Amino acid sequence: MGAECHHAESAQPGLEGVALANAVAAAQAQCERTRERLTPPRRRVLELLLESDGPMKAYDLIAAYGQDGEPAKPPTVYRALEFLERLGFAHRIESLNAYVPCRMEGAGHRAAFLICECCGAAQEFEPDFSAQFAAAEIAGYAVRTVTLEARGLCPACKVQT
Amino acid sequence: MGAECHHAESAQPGLEGVALANAVAAAQAQCERTRERLTPPRRRVLELLLESDGPMKAYDLIAAYGQDGEPAKPPTVYRALEFLERLGFAHRIESLNAYVPCRMEGAGHRAAFLICECCGAAQEFEPDFSAQFAAAEIAGYAVRTVTLEARGLCPACKVQT
DNA sequence: CTAGTTATGTTATTTCATAACGCTGCGGGT
């Protein structure tokens, strides 16, 4: 994923082993609570996102989908992503055409990201949209969702060249 | 552009005649001040954006480019859009894959939009990113640009069904 | 069990964006 620099992309190391299993199990449990179904393709895509060190493109997911190297068909992955986004298990980063697993505990529908233009890392943070909601109210808009993406340099890339 | 509803999309009526000419002339003047060149394709794409009632897709611009009905080649339009964005004359709306002319006076690199999911209107507003900058600073990020897109219903669509 | 709904598999296509290459025309230096 590191597109422009050589730093190890370790800001958000992917999950493995037990941590991965726990994360998937947590998603499973939440689904059962809300009568949603974490079906095999959905689970598989969630796993891939959680394992990744950084944002994944849809076609990265498609290529990585089959344990045997067989790619998925695009709709399989896009449908899974739609589900994961709806449930809040994943977010789309519009400015990258890429996807990340949600790293925030129980954050509902709010998402905000700090995106490093050097190494490609994307860090989710808890947004405070009060100023934006105020602006929306003045304009008479009923806001449903807000996406915010701040681009710049992460601490590691800021230091080096 | 109105995708899902029948309301007139009049929130941001396009410019015509003298108003259009004035807007283009203002861009021209600013270019001259900064030694940038508002070449014919750039001027043409800017005109098309200013004339439009709402966000335009890249291929809308491509189709509308020639006064004689001849479409442009994609790179022509994408290069012009890149220029217009760099100069702050236009903004890309990531969540729509669409472009709008900048409506804010002298706003530098900040852009924020209220997007109606019913009629497709996109209203630019003056963002206050102080909360986000604070969050970025805590995380050690050096932010360069921020894009914010709030999706919901505009006043007109909120009232009707 | 069976009808309705939700999810998946599959094929094909559409939409969005950029790579690569050569030509042109303007501006700066000597």
Added chain:
DNA sequence: ACCCGCAGCGTTATGAAATAACATAACTAG
């Protein structure tokens, strides 16, 4: 005046991202 370097453009082709459409399978409530 020259020519040289670079920004901009035209053109062909391709790559990347996302969805349409339709058939089949799997749950679930009655």
